Amino acid sequence: MNSSNPRALPAVEKVLKALGEQPVPRPLVTNLVREAIQAKREAKEGAADFEVFVREVQLEIDHLNRARIQAVINGTGVLIHTNLGRSPIQEAAAQRMHDIAVNYNNLEIDLDSGARGKRGRYFEQLLAQLVDAEAATVVNNCASALILILRLFTANTGKKEVLISRGELVEIGGGFRVPEIMEASGATLREVGATNKTSLNDYARAIGPETAMLLKVHRSNFWMEGFVDSPTTEEMAALAHEHGLAMVEDLGSGAMVDTGQLAPIEHEPLANEILKRGVDLVCFSGDKIFGGPQAGMIAGKAELIAGLKKEPFFRALRCDKLILTLLECTAQAYLDARATSSIPSLPLLDMLQLTVDSLRERGEAMGKELAGLPVDWSLGESTAQVGGGTMPKSAIPSVTLDLKAHGLKAPVLAKRLRRQALPLMGYIAEDLFRLDLRTVFPRQDAQVVNAITLALS
Numbered sequence: 500m501n502s503s504n505p506r507a508l509p510a511v512e513k514v515l516k517a518l519g520e521q522p523v524p525r526p527l528v529t530n531l532v533r534e535a536i537q538a539k540r541e542a543k544e545g546a547a548d549f550e551v552f553v554r555e556v557q558l559e560i561d562h563l564n565r566a567r568i569q570a571v572i573n574g575t576g577v578l579i580h581t582n583l584g585r586s587p588i589q590e591a592a593a594q595r596m597h598d599i600a601v602n603y604n605n606l607e608i609d610l611d612s613g614a615r616g617k618r619g620r621y622f623e624q625l626l627a628q629l630v631d632a633e634a635a636t637v638v639n640n641c642a643s644a645l646i647l648i649l650r651l652f653t654a655n656t657g658k659k660e661v662l663i664s665r666g667e668l669v670e671i672g673g674g675f676r677v678p679e680i681m682e683a684s685g686a687t688l689r690e691v692g693a694t695n696k697t698s699l700n701d702y703a704r705a706i707g708p709e710t711a712m713l714l715k716v717h718r719s720n721f722w723m724e725g726f727v728d729s730p731t732t733e734e735m736a737a738l739a740h741e742h743g744l745a746m747v748e749d750l751g752s753g754a755m756v757d758t759g760q761l762a763p764i765e766h767e768p769l770a771n772e773i774l775k776r777g778v779d780l781v782c783f784s785g786d787k788i789f790g791g792p793q794a795g796m797i798a799g800k801a802e803l804i805a806g807l808k809k810e811p812f813f814r815a816l817r818c819d820k821l822i823l824t825l826l827e828c829t830a831q832a833y834l835d836a837r838a839t840s841s842i843p844s845l846p847l848l849d850m851l852q853l854t855v856d857s858l859r860e861r862g863e864a865m866g867k868e869l870a871g872l873p874v875d876w877s878l879g880e881s882t883a884q885v886g887g888g889t890m891p892k893s894a895i896p897s898v899t900l901d902l903k904a905h906g907l908k909a910p911v912l913a914k915r916l917r918r919q920a921l922p923l924m925g926y927i928a929e930d931l932f933r934l935d936l937r938t939v940f941p942r943q944d945a946q947v948v949n950a951i952t953l954a955l956s
């Protein structure tokens with residue numbers, strides 16, 4: 500650029516040279532530089548100052564760099580936060596995944612015969628055992644599990660219609676929309692009853708020659724109270740079977756242990772309880788309260804599971820070796836714990852069981868570490884949530900570390916904390932930056948103090 504001419508645009512090469520080494524690959528940096536020059540050109544303004552221009556591009560690069568997946572500290576108090584990657588994985592499972600990732604493995608080899616083996620065979624048996632089902636399988640996520648199930652009962656059967664209560668369509672967790680899923684599968688949705696009230700008779704009246712199945716979707720991220728009614732799963736299953744139809748329940752979260760036993764929260768229905776009520780198939784997510792990776796578990800009648808695995812779509816939705824490894828480890832942790840009537844050590848379950856006293860103790864210790872920094876701190880009472888479309892009524896008593904930085908508004912502090920090398924996520928309430936300690940791993944306490952220290956200096 501010619502600095503004597505304010506309208507001249509800088510040359511790409513010169514900007515690249517000024518930027519030097521960058522954390523994102525060179526071609527991406529070049530694109531950003533070109534785009535910035537183009538933007539200046541379109542705005543018909545020259546780069547008034549080369550240094551300023553380079554700094555602007557650097558901000559773009561930093562912004563892009565921060566978009567790469569990286570660890571963050573979750574101080575939001577939402578245990579299953581879809582935006583923060585839902586469930587953390589058990590350490591032992593992650594280590595096993597590492598071993599599988601860097602080596603070849605027996606994904607589809609029978610090591611006894613040397614012949615081709617079946618992918619997911621071990622996990623399928625663990626899962627069936629865990630939920631006390633005849634058989635089980637797994638696909639990419641719960642939404643795709645539902646698509647696969649809908650296809651099984653509606654594609655090539657001459658019956659396209661699926662009955663679902665209007666009350667279960669209102670809103671479901673994680674941007675999950677049942678009508679869209681149904682459309683994608685080719686099934687036709689038939690809404691039954693009213694938003695707040697659906698009777699067994701509503702279903703009975705809606706059954707016609709086109710009906711393939713009844714679907715119950717677990718109400719996940721909302722809770723209706725008052726004048727609310729819906730038939731039980733048992734009643735719906737009996738009705739479906741009377742008419743030779745299938746009964747399926749989408750559980751969403753899929754708890755494996757009695758959640759009421761872990762924290763003062765409601766009992767989330769267990770997959771085995773739902774199967775006992777007579778449903779033919781049940782599906783749930785792998786990365787919600789189950790505590791594993793993204794996956795869609797399906798369990799129920801052996802003949803139906805076999806049918807699902809023959810669907811052409813199954814091949815498109817199958818899980819990879821790393822996911823299967825994590826699922827195996829997580830399922831095995833549940834089964835091992837069950838043998839000793841204990842609760843498995845999984846990050847989410849551990850978090851649920853933390854006592855308020857232990858959180859307060861940690862908060863005190865962290866607060867004391869902040870002495871001398873330009874910030875006032877206090878401990879607050881809060882309620883953590885399971886989240887992820889799970890247990891909307893649950894408010895788990897928790898403790899927050901509340902910060903008020905001197906001369907710094909809460910949103911500014913929040914932004915600084917998000918932009919640390921190890922980003923720290925909290926929330927703002929009444930002009931305070933609040934950090935819910937239930938979702939912060941105790942091993943991260945020192946990192947929290949460090950992030951706050953850096954953000955304030």
Ligand SMILES: *Cc1c(COP(=O)(O)O)cnc(C)c1O
Binds near residue numbers: 719750751794889
């Ligand atoms: C979360 C949820 C889903 C979607 O699960 P994914 O694994 O994210 O596809 C489906 N149904 C219900 C009831 C849910 O809560």
